Amino acid sequence: MAESKNPNPMQDIERRFPQIKPLMNNSEAYYESSRCLFCYNAPCMLACPTSIDIPLFIRQINNGNLTGAAKTIYQSNYLGNTCGKVCPTEVLCEGACVFTKVNIKALEIGRLQNFATDNAITTHQKFFETPESNGKSVAVIGAGPAGISCACELRSAGYTVDIYEAKNNPSGLALHGVAPYKITNREALMEVEFLREQFGFNIFYNKRIVTKEELDALDARYDAVFLGIGLGNSAEIKIKGEEKLNCVGATEFIEQIKTCPVEKPMAKKVIVLGGGNTAMDAASESARLGAEKVIVAYRRAKSEMKAYYFEYDLAQVTGVEGLFNVAPIEIMGKNEVAGVKFIRTETVDGKLRNIPGSEFVLECGLVIKATGQLKQTSVIAKVKGIDMDEIGRISVNLETGQTGNPKYFAGGDAVNGGAEVVNATAAGKLAGKGIQEFLSKSGQ
Amino acid sequence: MANLEINFAGIKSPNPFWLASGPPTNSGYQIMKAFEQGWGGAVWKTLGVPVVNVSSRYGAINHRGNKVVGFNNIELITDRRLCDNLREMEEVKKYFPKHAVIASLMVQTKKEWQQIVRDAQNAGADGIELNFGCPHGMCERGMGSAVGQEPEVLETIARWVMEVATIPVIVKLTPNISDITEPAQAARRAGANAISLINTIQSLVGVDIDKFVTYPIVENHSSNGGYCGPAVKPIALNMVKNCSQHPLVQLPISGIGGIENWRDAVEFILLGASSLQVCTAVMHYGFGIIRDMTSGLEQYMDSHGFATIDQFVGKALPNVKPWEELNLKYSVKASIDEEKCIGCQLCYIACEDGAHQAIDLNEDKNNRTPRINEDNCVGCNLCSLICPVENCITMVRKDDGKQHLTWKQRTDSNNVPTTFNDELAGGLSHEVRKPMDAFKK
Missing domain, CATH: 3.20.20.70 (Aldolase class I)
Structure with missing residues (x-):
């Protein structure tokens, strides 16, 4: 007789997606930290968007001062644990490690970072004191990495901070969008809770701020507003058949895996459209969820993919195949997806063009569109004075995060068009400082 | 065998x-x-x-x-x-x-x-x-x-x-x-x-x-x-x-x-x-x-x-001899092999903070290979000892090998510092920075 158990979504995801950067044990951390040279003006630190003093925290780990190590990390980066897990360390700190120049394995900086921060979080340490309220308050829209980071920075200076979050959980894409084998939901959520306990910002969930009235209400109530609104849904590719069942956006696909994993069985054949890191994540996840054949189809050459080489490697390891110089022209099938019609492409004189007569069809039961996310232009347009660039990104002063409307600041994906958690974290902290400067100078 | x-x-x-x-x-x-x-x-x-x-x-x-x-x-x-x-x-x-x-x-x-x-x-x-x-x-x-x-x-x-x-x-x-x-x-x-x-x-x-x-x-x-x-x-x-x-x-x-x-x-x-x-x-x-x-x-x-x-x-x-019999004319200076240097800059900070300020950083910030200031290098070996790369920093002989003068010989010929403010002090041969320079970035 078959056994049945009540589904446990969290455990189910953690079982299906073992962490690629698992937590170090004490011995591993000791020996690994022993290798650090303690470089002067260290390249790893210079490569970190949040400038964490990496040699210092590694030395603190090595000398048995885990609390000090975590403090060093959090002083530079409020999402130290999340970043340690999800950062593309191969092209940041670890990629800059001087050992790589002599073909010695770079220090495992990300995992060492997690060793320290995880300890701080799980033992509920408190590093930060928040001063008495200075009487000013700031609204933060979006509880993603940028918003949380901005909130921490402001709270440490005595501002009251209310975060308005559209979803029912914090962390933004670090929770909903990052591949589940990079960080568990539990880890992402625990760090925000750890920060909330220390800094005491308020988060209001299921509060999507979209209308002019909602924005005006915030404007009236707060001294400044930070927009950490990120990006919207997956972009359409605008081809025939896109509306068919089982033709989904990558962001929505990953979010579903991460938040309600118990659902229908995975399609046997999956085609992922796109060549960025999100395409690689969606492909890897499909393969790990049991798809027998997963193809990443990209309209340009392999060398032109925006995905990091190690993300493509990681996808390939799970059995994902790459198909290059093919553009989708139609999603096939009746009501449900049955395949994708492609046309081959080539680059002539720097311009991509279709090769007439080269059409072909590949069968599949699921199409995942990973060709970017929409910008939240309709929300942005409702605030007077905020400028956007030609592709809908919010224009800000890169030193302060201030927008064209001096009371409004922004950072993260909504400004950079979609980058790493660490970039959003850095931008949020920067804007937090920018807001302080603005509010103290203007006497507002 | x-x-x-x-x-x-x-x-x-x-x-x-x-x-x-x-x-x-x-x-x-x-x-x-x-x-x-x-x-x-x-x-x-x-x-x-x-x-x-x-x-x-x-x-x-x-x-x-x-x-x-x-x-x-x-x-x-x-x-x-x-x-x-x-x-x-x-x-x-x-x-x-x-x-x-x-x-x-x-x-x-x-x-x-x-x-x-x-x-x-x-x-x-x-x-x-x-x-x-x-x-x-x-x-x-x-x-x-x-x-x-x-x-x-x-x-x-x-x-x-x-x-x-x-x-x-x-x-x-x-x-x-x-x-x-x-x-x-x-x-x-x-x-x-x-x-x-x-x-x-x-x-x-x-x-x-x-x-x-x-x-x-x-x-x-x-x-x-x-x-x-x-x-x-x-x-x-x-x-x-x-x-x-x-x-x-x-x-x-x-x-x-x-x-x-x-x-x-x-x-x-x-x-x-x-x-x-x-x-x-x-x-x-x-x-x-x-x-x-x-x-x-x-x-x-x-x-x-x-x-x-x-x-x-x-x-x-x-x-293995008494110190006074060592040749004071023998002179080595550090030399960094730019091809081998991995840019850790440990030699720089070791010399800067722990020795004789004889290693400078490159003015071009993209070039992490430090440079030896030979005028100040006393040939102490420190940089070559802490350098993590084999044979990257070597000590190169600079004297011509023809002169030999020991402390003992100098003592015998009354050619050694004997007073506290003696002009024969060895340290006068290289630059020592001013205390206030410590605050310069």
């Missing part, structure tokens, strides 16, 4: 590697195992009136991922009955007649000394080592280092032993003394056949900073121990050199102190040791390290054309 056999003061051994007296030579079982694996000799764990030991007994220094760089113990001499040790010694000699078995001894009265020497000889020992070195526990009872620190007492006891000894006698010296050559000379005067050094250095290996007690911990207390292991090698080398060079010592030397590989062994031999004793390395890695030690030594001897150990014993001694 190199021949590793030695004849050390009449004690023959298939190779110069002996187990030093200590836990690895506690029993015939261990020594048989060691000989089986290739050790040339063994100095039995010190025999005497059996002791009672405490628990725990050892402590260690670890350094950045390397375990047991230094080792400390508060264990005493053998806690086994003499009759059991001697019976096993006989058995070992029966199976390994060509290997060296040396009985380490420590007792108090003349009667005891002469009795135990005879007993060891009857058991078939090839030699005797007098333990005048142990700096913990036994010294409180007037033995071990208490003897080694008093040359007259050492000489008296050694004479008692020499009266009855029919096999070579080695006197083991303690380093817990300001001039190691004094007890060495006393051993010579007493007629001993050889000396061995160093025994352990009196030490506290560390403090438990939560329990406020030093290691190793016995209940809530501890006691000083004896320090050994890789970290003590430089101290041992210097003492071996001092004894080797002293005209009134002139005895074969068995070198002890942090030896764990063939390189260490070669260094001891070059400074005058003609047999080598190992303990801590075996306690760390087991007897198996002998295979690397003998093969490395053979390789070294073959590559240098030494057919026997004797051919290079003390070969470095003529080059």
